[in-house]
Amino acid sequence: MNIQQLEKSTVRKVTLRLIPFLFLCFTISILDRVNIGFAALRMNQDLGFSDAVFGLGAGIFFIGYFLLEVPGSAIMTRIGARRWISRIMVSWGIIAVIMAFIQTPLQFYIVRLLLGAAEASFYPCMVHYLSGFFQSKHHAKAIAGFMIAIPAANAIGSPISTFLLQHGWLGLAGWQWLFILEAIPAIILGFVCYFYLTDRIEDAKWLTKDEKTWLLDVTTKEAIEKQKVKKYTFLQVLKDRDVLILALGYFFWMFGYYGINMFLPTISEGLTETTGLSLQNMGWVLGLMYLCAMVVMYLIGKSSDKTNERRFHVAGCLIVSAAAMIISVYLAEFSTVGAFIMLTVSLCGAFGAYSPFWAIPPSFLTGAAAGGAIALINSIGNLGGFFGPYFVGFINDATGSHRLGMIVLGISMIVSACIVVLLVKQSGKSKGKEQDLT
Numbered sequence: 001m002n003i004q005q006l007e008k009s010t011v012r013k014v015t016l017r018l019i020p021f022l023f024l025c026f027t028i029s030i031l032d033r034v035n036i037g038f039a040a041l042r043m044n045q046d047l048g049f050s051d052a053v054f055g056l057g058a059g060i061f062f063i064g065y066f067l068l069e070v071p072g073s074a075i076m077t078r079i080g081a082r083r084w085i086s087r088i089m090v091s092w093g094i095i096a097v098i099m100a101f102i103q104t105p106l107q108f109y110i111v112r113l114l115l116g117a118a119e120a121s122f123y124p125c126m127v128h129y130l131s132g133f134f135q136s137k138h139h140a141k142a143i144a145g146f147m148i149a150i151p152a153a154n155a156i157g158s159p160i161s162t163f164l165l166q167h168g169w170l171g172l173a174g175w176q177w178l179f180i181l182e183a184i185p186a187i188i189l190g191f192v193c194y195f196y197l198t199d200r201i202e203d204a205k206w207l208t209k210d211e212k213t214w215l216l217d218v219t220t221k222e223a224i225e226k227q228k229v230k231k232y233t234f235l236q237v238l239k240d241r242d243v244l245i246l247a248l249g250y251f252f253w254m255f256g257y258y259g260i261n262m263f264l265p266t267i268s269e270g271l272t273e274t275t276g277l278s279l280q281n282m283g284w285v286l287g288l289m290y291l292c293a294m295v296v297m298y299l300i301g302k303s304s305d306k307t308n309e310r311r312f313h314v315a316g317c318l319i320v321s322a323a324a325m326i327i328s329v330y331l332a333e334f335s336t337v338g339a340f341i342m343l344t345v346s347l348c349g350a351f352g353a354y355s356p357f358w359a360i361p362p363s364f365l366t367g368a369a370a371g372g373a374i375a376l377i378n379s380i381g382n383l384g385g386f387f388g389p390y391f392v393g394f395i396n397d398a399t400g401s402h403r404l405g406m407i408v409l410g411i412s413m414i415v416s417a418c419i420v421v422l423l424v425k426q427s428g429k430s431k432g433k434e435q436d437l438t
């Protein structure tokens with residue numbers, strides 16, 4: 001078997017072994033994170049929660065995420081991704097079940113905070129884990145392979161969640177069953193994960209000896225080349241300029257993304273009042289919107305890998321998303337269909353930026369430093385996930401309209417695009433030369 005055939009067979013085996021399983025795990029993760037938006041359609045009324053209360057509770061998840069993201073990633077680099085991912089899934093599944101039994105705003109805030117703390121470092125663990133099994137040239141496509149789970153969870157979860165909302169059993173309301181039934185798979189997969197994943201290439205019994213040797217050789221050579229540019233420890237990378245700039249860009253992106261994502265079911269319910277669309281049909285429409293985002297996400301990741309370009313793929317997606325979000329606000333007054341089309345375009349742009357963005361850190365960092373960088377970026381960036389929903393909820397209560405909130409969310413994503421585009425230029429100046437991190 002020649003080198004090309006060996007590479008092809010190895011990459012294929014690694015992809016088939018890891019991507020579908022991590023895709024499934026991440027789907028459950030996202031489902032547990034965003035089902036709060038659907039639960040709000042009935043939970044807020046049953047418990048007397050205002051938009052501001054809901055926005056704070058939805059966003060406070062990311063405070064717990066922020067506090068334990070970096071420490072969790074540090075633990076992962078010591079004990080291995082397999083054990084840590086397994087622990088994360090089991091603990092967040094249990095806490096997600098508890099969400100079904102909250103009664104007061106304080107209980108809502110506490111459980112959401114604990115849920116964020118339990119899930120913290122889950123995503124960085126998976127990105128870091130994949131970077132150990134894939135060459136840099138395959139990173140964006142590999143990341144896109146499991147990150148498609150984000151729109152997939154929404155595409156699948158939208159009709160399921162709207163169905164569950166309408167049915168209560170055993171004295172529990174539909175929104176309570178929504179939390180319970182969508183959390184149980186996390187607990188099951190957490191135990192499966194412990195036995196299914198392999199921490200190191202050397203331990204991968206599902207690869208032949210030649211495949212292991214080739215994969216170890218190419219990943220080791222890449223790691224050495226990256227360390228020649230930046231050889232950092234886990235703690236040192238937390239002060240790296242490029243990493244901090246990426247974190248800032250991600251913050252503004254998540255501010256806009258989660259602001260609309262958490263309130264999209266509520267926004268859509270308002271739009272459908274003019275068409276008489278049922279709750280269940282609204283779920284199917286939302287599912288279709290996210291299905292479109294899945295396709296775009298895959299195509300953008302493929303294009304980014306093919307051209308080996310990251311920054312402008314990210315920025316272009318975010319600008320399109322922001323523009324469509326703002327246009328949807330004004331279209332809603334004249335055409336509900338047009339507003340939904342623009343919201344779909346906005347979702348496609350927001351999701352399309354994911355895979356090229358997360359292919360940037362592993363392109364210039366390796367080992368524990370890459371894990372630390374990803375954790376810090378995700379930790380600081382996801383604080384935008386706290387401020388975005390809270391801001392939208394506050395503005396909605398104050399103005400009785402989604403318009404101002406949506407415009408600010410769009411502007412936030414444009415700011416993110418500008419920061420990402422300027423990353424290489426500013427980094428190059430700081431080092432006295434132009435250094436392309438992509």
